[in-house]
Amino acid sequence: MRTALAVLGMVVVSAWACGQSPRASSAASALSGERAMDYVRAQVAFGPRPPGSPQLEKCRQFIEKELRSFGYSVEDDAFTAETPYGPIRMHNLIARKGDGARGAIALASHYDTKLMEGKNFVGANDAGSSTGLLLELARVLASSKDPVDYWFLFLDGEEAFVEWSTFDSTYGSRHLARRWQKEGIAKKIRALILLDMIGDKDLDIFYETNSTRWLMDLVWETAQKAGLKDILSPIRTAVEDDHLPFLDAGIPSVDIIDLNFGPQNSYHHTLADTLDKVSPESLEKSGKLVLALLQALNNAAAR
Numbered sequence: 001m002r003t004a005l006a007v008l009g010m011v012v013v014s015a016w017a018c019g020q021s022p023r024a025s026s027a028a029s030a031l032s033g034e035r036a037m038d039y040v041r042a043q044v045a046f047g048p049r050p051p052g053s054p055q056l057e058k059c060r061q062f063i064e065k066e067l068r069s070f071g072y073s074v075e076d077d078a079f080t081a082e083t084p085y086g087p088i089r090m091h092n093l094i095a096r097k098g099d100g101a102r103g104a105i106a107l108a109s110h111y112d113t114k115l116m117e118g119k120n121f122v123g124a125n126d127a128g129s130s131t132g133l134l135l136e137l138a139r140v141l142a143s144s145k146d147p148v149d150y151w152f153l154f155l156d157g158e159e160a161f162v163e164w165s166t167f168d169s170t171y172g173s174r175h176l177a178r179r180w181q182k183e184g185i186a187k188k189i190r191a192l193i194l195l196d197m198i199g200d201k202d203l204d205i206f207y208e209t210n211s212t213r214w215l216m217d218l219v220w221e222t223a224q225k226a227g228l229k230d231i232l233s234p235i236r237t238a239v240e241d242d243h244l245p246f247l248d249a250g251i252p253s254v255d256i257i258d259l260n261f262g263p264q265n266s267y268h269h270t271l272a273d274t275l276d277k278v279s280p281e282s283l284e285k286s287g288k289l290v291l292a293l294l295q296a297l298n299n300a301a302a303r
């Protein structure tokens, strides 16, 4: 993803909404940062995973197998992307239980890693961490009794091949958002929660200003009520990421992202993005934040 603006400043914390704190759900007690970390390790073991590579194919098979073992049906949303390297076959994976007739909340992460030719870029944090956590969330939410369907999107081709632009980035999300809008599926989705780089040992989640305002504010309120204030960053900035195409399709969308990876973000898209920079504690905190956010969304819908 790319930061469009580097506006630093203190976040204006919105007034506390009345209402109960999000209840700790059984999913929250089942969530395991260690387990999410195992999923990160499994991805890194495949090596660099750029779109169209045999390593990403193996990674995709691993993700799909896990999702099926949790009882989801998995759609392979395959398409051919026109990239600066010519046409490349890409695959979004969509895990579902339920057709969304009662409304759906989509949770998303990209699972490709940035192409760095001749280099062993394994992307432990980008995008191993968010992909690993998304799998763990799919596991704990598989038995959910919540009055909404949860859909899990593993998006291909988020990274730019050459230089980030509208046309060279977010291939998977642009394809899926367009398709969902055409097929009338977009309107079933109450909210889309995108995760990116959320395994950083030194976790600080940005207030991302391209996100739907009420949803980003809800992330902030929820984190504070859930005792996760320490993972909120004072940085407020706009990030271009996989949420933008879904916003264009009319879906309220939020990007939960830590774009301060290493000193001055110096580990981002470098060979320093390795397993030792990611921690089970951060994965667990990010996961707890997402589960509390889902609870808050369900509470709001019930009122």
Ligand SMILES: [Zn+2]
Binding pocket: 001, 114, 126, 159, 269
């Ligand atoms: Zn990246």
